[in-house]
Amino acid sequence: MTKLVIYDCDGVLFKSEKAVLAYYDFVCDEFNLPKLDKNNPDEVKNAMMKTNTEIIDMLTDDIAKKKEILEFANNMNFRHFLHLMEPEMNLEITLKKLKEMKISMAIFTNRGKSLHYLLKHYNLNGFFDYKVTSFDVENAKPHPEGLYKILNYFGTIPEETLYIGDSSTDYFAAKEAKIPFVAYANKLYEAPVINNHLDILNFIKK
Numbered sequence: 001m002t003k004l005v006i007y008d009c010d011g012v013l014f015k016s017e018k019a020v021l022a023y024y025d026f027v028c029d030e031f032n033l034p035k036l037d038k039n040n041p042d043e044v045k046n047a048m049m050k051t052n053t054e055i056i057d058m059l060t061d062d063i064a065k066k067k068e069i070l071e072f073a074n075n076m077n078f079r080h081f082l083h084l085m086e087p088e089m090n091l092e093i094t095l096k097k098l099k100e101m102k103i104s105m106a107i108f109t110n111r112g113k114s115l116h117y118l119l120k121h122y123n124l125n126g127f128f129d130y131k132v133t134s135f136d137v138e139n140a141k142p143h144p145e146g147l148y149k150i151l152n153y154f155g156t157i158p159e160e161t162l163y164i165g166d167s168s169t170d171y172f173a174a175k176e177a178k179i180p181f182v183a184y185a186n187k188l189y190e191a192p193v194i195n196n197h198l199d200i201l202n203f204i205k206k
Helices: 017-030 041-049 052-059 063-075 078-084 091-100 114-121 145-154 168-177 197-203
Strands: 004-007 104-108 130-132 161-165 181-184
Touching: 004 145, 017 041, 017 052, 017 063, 017 078, 041 052, 052 063, 078 114, 091 104, 091 197, 104 145, 114 130, 130 145, 145 168, 161 168, 161 197, 168 181
Parallel strands: 004 104, 004 161, 104 130, 161 181
Antiparallel strands: none
């Protein structure tokens, strides 16, 4: 029986590529750094998967400058880019159905503190009983630390849980934690793939 559904954020709850790239363009402009190459799939993928610290490591080798950039980025208001975020197909209706089914919901993301006002902006905060960001763990994905925190919070075992993600970091975190995994809009190894949030209901065990 499924008691808990855990979501990644970017690429799962929201189409966020435009907002994330605009955010890092702004950071690069501020520090006169070369911008991420939007025509390079690997750089775009890294921007969507990695933490602020990991991405800033990609932008410069200057240790002193990294610290300055990280402080600036962590304190910058992501609200300027919220209008570029787009909730995924049938997201809210699916969250309502899961809530009606008395299924707990949580988020595990490599996004930082911006998650909280992002959810508030789109009136989604009330659906999620617990949220784990990159600021809440010592080890970001693909390490499963955040998943273990969520399981512990709800007192739930992996077999009663479902994790929805769109990247290899999500896949490997779920695999390590032995949590059933469904890939969203991206083929990941042997995982089943969905492209519509309502399809999540097909994976809920009763």
